[in-house]
Amino acid sequence: MCGIIGYVGPRVARDVVLAGLRRMEYRGYDSAGVAVVSGGALHVRKKAGKIANLDTALESDPLPDTGIGIGHTRWATHGGPTDGNAHPHVSCNGRVALIHNGIIENFAQLREELQGSGITFASQTDTEAAAQLLGLEVAAGTDLAEAMRRVCRRLEGAFTLVAVDAAEPDRLVAARRNSPLVVGVGEGENFVASDVSAFIEFTRFAIELGQDQVVDVTAEAITVTDFAGAPAQTHPFEVTWDLSAAEKSGYDWFMRKEIYEQPRAVADTLLGRFNPDGSLKLDELHIPEEELRGIDKIIIVACGTAYYAGLVAKYAIEHWTRIACEVEIASEFRYRDPIITRTTLVVTLSQSGETADTLMAIRHAREQHAKVIAICNTNGATIPRESDAVIYTHAGPEIGVASTKGFLTQVAACYLLGLYLAQVRGTKFGDEIAAVMNELAATPPLIQQVLDSLDPIIALAHQFAEQRSVLFLGRHVGYPVALEGALKLKEIAYLHAEGFPAGELKHGPIALVEEGIPVFVVVPPQGRDQLHDKVVSNIQEVRARGAFTIVLAEEGDTEVEPYADVLFTLPRVSTLLQPLVATVPLQMFACELATLKGYDVDQPRNLAKSVTVE
Ligand code: G6P
Numbered sequence: 001m002c003g004i005i006g007y008v009g010p011r012v013a014r015d016v017v018l019a020g021l022r023r024m025e026y027r028g029y030d031s032a033g034v035a036v037v038s039g040g041a042l043h044v045r046k047k048a049g050k051i052a053n054l055d056t057a058l059e060s061d062p063l064p065d066t067g068i069g070i071g072h073t074r075w076a077t078h079g080g081p082t083d084g085n086a087h088p089h090v091s092c093n094g095r096v097a098l099i100h101n102g103i104i105e106n107f108a109q110l111r112e113e114l115q116g117s118g119i120t121f122a123s124q125t126d127t128e129a130a131a132q133l134l135g136l137e138v139a140a141g142t143d144l145a146e147a148m149r150r151v152c153r154r155l156e157g158a159f160t161l162v163a164v165d166a167a168e169p170d171r172l173v174a175a176r177r178n179s180p181l182v183v184g185v186g187e188g189e190n191f192v193a194s195d196v197s198a199f200i201e202f203t204r205f206a207i208e209l210g211q212d213q214v215v216d217v218t219a220e221a222i223t224v225t226d227f228a229g230a231p232a233q234t235h236p237f238e239v240t241w242d243l244s245a246a247e248k249s250g251y252d253w254f255m256r257k258e259i260y261e262q263p264r265a266v267a268d269t270l271l272g273r274f275n276p277d278g279s280l281k282l283d284e285l286h287i288p289e290e291e292l293r294g295i296d297k298i299i300i301v302a303c304g305t306a307y308y309a310g311l312v313a314k315y316a317i318e319h320w321t322r323i324a325c326e327v328e329i330a331s332e333f334r335y336r337d338p339i340i341t342r343t344t345l346v347v348t349l350s351q352s353g354e355t356a357d358t359l360m361a362i363r364h365a366r367e368q369h370a371k372v373i374a375i376c377n378t379n380g381a382t383i384p385r386e387s388d389a390v391i392y393t394h395a396g397p398e399i400g401v402a403s404t405k406g407f408l409t410q411v412a413a414c415y416l417l418g419l420y421l422a423q424v425r426g427t428k429f430g431d432e433i434a435a436v437m438n439e440l441a442a443t444p445p446l447i448q449q450v451l452d453s454l455d456p457i458i459a460l461a462h463q464f465a466e467q468r469s470v471l472f473l474g475r476h477v478g479y480p481v482a483l484e485g486a487l488k489l490k491e492i493a494y495l496h497a498e499g500f501p502a503g504e505l506k507h508g509p510i511a512l513v514e515e516g517i518p519v520f521v522v523v524p525p526q527g528r529d530q531l532h533d534k535v536v537s538n539i540q541e542v543r544a545r546g547a548f549t550i551v552l553a554e555e556g557d558t559e560v561e562p563y564a565d566v567l568f569t570l571p572r573v574s575t576l577l578q579p580l581v582a583t584v585p586l587q588m589f590a591c592e593l594a595t596l597k598g599y600d601v602d603q604p605r606n607l608a609k610s611v612t613v614e
Contacts, residue, residue, distance in 0.1 A: 002101035002612070003027045003073040004181070005198045006162045006172045009189020009219045013069030014058075020191075020198035021051055021071045023246060026254065026399040027194065028608025029073030030081035034058075035088040035097035036069040037169045042097045046086035067219070068169055070162050072099035075608050078107065079124030089128045091135020092120050096165050098134055100127040101194060102158035102179040103613050110154070130161060138165050145216040145225070148173045152214065152227045158356060158613060162192055175214045175227075179612050180354045180382060183207040183215055183222055185236070190217045195378075195610075196239050197246045197397055204239040208380040237380055245396045253601040255400030255492070259587050260451055263444040265395040265405040266580065269412045270441055278434020280420040285389045287371055292424045295345045295371075298325040301333050301361040302349035303611070305403040305487060306410055310349050311480035313414030316576045320422040320436075331357035331614065334364035344370040347417065351398055351406035352610040353381025360614060362387060375413045377406055391417060400602045401609045402491045404587045407484060408447070411579055415440055439573065443580045446571040450584045456568055457585045460550060461592035464518050470495055471512065471519045472586070473502040473542070475535055478522035481579045485520055485586030492594040492604045502538035515546035520589075522582050523553035523560055524575050531575070532559075539563040552582050 003024030007016040017034050032054045033046025043063050047053040051073070063069075072087035079085040088097040104110070107126035114132050115121065121128050130151055137147035144165050152161070158178035165171070174181055174192045184191030184199035184206055191199040192215065196206050209215060209224065213232050216223040224232045251257035274280050298317060300310035310327040317325045323345075328338070330348070340346070346365040350358045353376040362372045362383065374387035377395050384390035393409035419437060422428040464470070470489055474482035482499035489497035500509045502521065513519070519542050526532045540563055543549050551564035554572050561567060570581045594601045 002075050002194065003029060003198065004099055004101050004160055004162055004192070004194045006070040006164070006174060006192040006217070007189070008068050008170065008172055008217055009186060010067055011189065012065045013067055014063045014065070016202070017069045017071035018051070019201065020193055021073050023197045023200070024073060024194060025051065026401060026602055026609050027073065028401060028603060029075050031074045031076070031083070031086035032072065033074075033086045033088055034063065034069060034071040035090070035164060036063050036066045037164050037166055038064040038066040040166055042090055042094065042164070042166045044088055044090055044097055046083055046088065048081050048083050048086060066169065068164060068172060070097065070099050070164055070172065077103055077613060078126040085123045085125050087127060089123060089125065089131040091131045092122070093135045093139050094166060095135045095138050096131060096163050098127065098131040098161060098163040100130060101160040101612060104130060104155050104159055105157035106155065130155060130159070134163055138167070144168055144171060145173050145214060145223070146229065148175050149214050149225070149227050149229055152177065152212070160194065171216065171218050173214060173216050176209050177212050178356070178359070178382070180610070181209045183209065183217065185222065189219050190222055192217060200239060200246055201243050204242070206237055206239060208235045208237060210234065235380060241396050246399065252595065253400060253591065255402055255404060255591050255601050258398055258400050258405045259584065259591060261396065262405045262408050262584065263448040263451070265409050266412045266447060267444040268394040269409040270416070271394070273416055274437050274441065278437045279430060280416060280423050280433065280437065282391065282416065282420050284391060285373065285420070287373070287389050289424045291371065292345075292421060294343050295323060296343045298323050298345045298347060299338065299340070299365070300325065300327045300347045300349065301330045301358060301365075303330050303355050303357050305407045305484060306349040306351060308480045308484045308487065309407050309410035309414065311483070312411050312477050312579045313347070313418065315477045316415055317418040317421065319576065320418045321425060321427050323421070330355065330361040333361040340365055340368035340370045342369045346370045346372045347375065347414070348372060348383060348387065349375045349410045349414070350383050351377045351403055351410070353378040353383040354610045354612050355383070356612050356614045359383055359386065373417065375410055375417070377409065401604055401607050402488055402590070407583060408580055412440070415577070439577060443573065443577060446573060446581055447584060449571050450581050454585060454588050456566060457588050458592050460518070460566060461589055461596060465593060465596045467518060468496060469512070469517060470497045471509070471517060472497065472499040473505065473519060473538060474499070474522035475502045476524055476531055477576060477579050478524055478535075478582065481522050481582045481586065482520070484583055485589070488587055488590035489593070491607060492590055492599060492601050493597060494599065494605070495593075502535050505538060505541065510541065510545065513542050513545040513547050517547050518550060519547040520550045520552065520586065523551060523557065525554045525572065525578060526557060536560055536563065552585060
């Protein structure tokens with residue numbers, strides 16, 4: 001949500017900034033803007049809508065070639081997505097241009113105070129208050145970095161800020177609190193951005209800024225301080241993936257590419273985390289085994305798709321460890337005063353590692369002295385840095401807003417964690433753990449098998465392209481899979497889609513079933529009590545009422561055949577691992593259907609990839 005980039009160096013800043021904004025489009029936005037410094041003045045162009053609108057504006061009114069610039073894609077919060085509310089915002093004295101990600105909570109009070117002293121505002125944004133404050137500071141002769149620190153000390157809320165001064169053509173300053181910012185370290189050039197994808201084409205060396213830090217950047221130097229001006233500790237890192245991973249490689253959508261990357265992504269998540277004898281080794285989990293043995297409750301907190309991955313994890317973790325495991329939507333968590341003690345383990349799932357709701361939930365958990373383990377895909381992001389330990393999913397960059405490989409790798413990482421806890425606590429024998437681990441290690445080729453057999457799913461998307469409503473049913477771990485299948489359709493195809501526990505259907509939702517409505521049913525493998533048979537009955541219930549049943553069942557399951565209008569066979573895996581294969585056709589159904597409807601699959605309306613506000 002909101003993409004930020006700044007550049008200082010020998011290249012044409014405008015071009016670097018625009019390229020960076022394009023790479024961050026996936027974060028979600030509804031307006032875009034650029035500012036450069038040249039000839040002692042600021043030059044700003046900004047437009048509502050996609051970057052293409054900004055390109056058109058730049059063609060008719062070009063920006064000068066200079067080596068310093070900032071750019072922003074905005075996801076509207078305060079004030080609609082208009083040209084005027086787009087960033088950068090310029091202080092009314094014309095001194096500074098500023099971009100912002102986050103929410104300045106005390107903006108109304110600041111605005112009132114500034115207006116009282118004669119400042120005129122040109123937008124409805126919270127951001128402009130920060131731009132005006134900074135403009136006043138530098139006009140009064142304060143050094144730019146000190147001016148930024150003074151402004152930050154007055155702001156409440158979440159913010160990443162980047163600013164340039166008309167009088168300083170070689171320097172930009174940036175600050176962060178509760179919102180992401182990385183510095184890209186080049187040779188004779190430097191970058192700041194919301195994420196590394198914005199500058200990966202130019203450098204793979206980066207510095208992650210800590211909480212409440214200000215960075216002063218020229219082409220040759222990077223100076224980091226805290227908000228009080230004291231030198232600050234930073235975390236340099238090298239990005240392990242390259243530009244090709246951040247590009248579409250011939251696919252029409254990042255989402256489709258990411259769906260096809262899942263065998264590799266799951267394999268990478270498992271890589272190096274188990275021994276040849278099938279025992280687990282999670283070296284990165286720096287929590288003493290003794291503490292893990294003392295845990296008496298697990299709470300998983302996450303949002304969106306990651307929450308559904310958490311629901312899958314609950315079944316596995318409880319089954320293997322016999323520890324009670326709750327799963328909670330992060331934005332609800334701290335407001336219900338959850339029962340957390342020193343023996344509670346909070347597990348947080350976040351692809352981006354920047355989701356504000358999730359971040360606030362883990363801060364609350366740590367204040368209550370719980371241990372927090374993050375499962376995250378983004379190196380050095382805020383959530384893993386604020387957790388006691390982290391298991392990285394190693395899925396590579398996920399660009400499509402609707403998460404796919406993020407989900408599968410989160411599920412895989414949760415299995416690892418569950419098995420590890422079972423090993424440490426002795427709730428499963430070594431050979432039992434090894435058996436599950438070996439089966440898990442064998443899933444990537446099975447996911448590939450599903451990917452190789454998606455033609456019937458593509459055909460179904462064509463058949464139901466005009467459909468208004470689709471239902472998804474599952475039981476046990478198939479239930480979160482059904483929820484995820486429905487979420488994908490809502491997110492990218494804008495369809496009414498619902499996921500239900502199949503057994504709950506008769507208590508209400510069955511009233512939604514009408515002639516011809518497509519109903520996807522995830523059928524569990526045979527062999528676990530009566531689970532399979534119950535689902536077969538549920539299929540009959542909806543079919544008897546006219547539903548068109550699309551049944552996902554393991555190969556060789558002949559029992560479901562008579563009740564399936566379309567039968568999609570899944571490779572054989574045990575019940576708990578089935579989400580790794582069963583989710584894939586549902587992802588593809590949504591991707592194909594949204595494509596047929598002509599929607600922007602990678603950047604669905606109103607959504608952002610990285611939701612950095614609560
Ligand atoms: C946003 C995205 C969802 C994602 C959720 C959690 O809402 O649009 O696709 O599932 O955030 O994201 P996270 O990065 O924390 O996994």
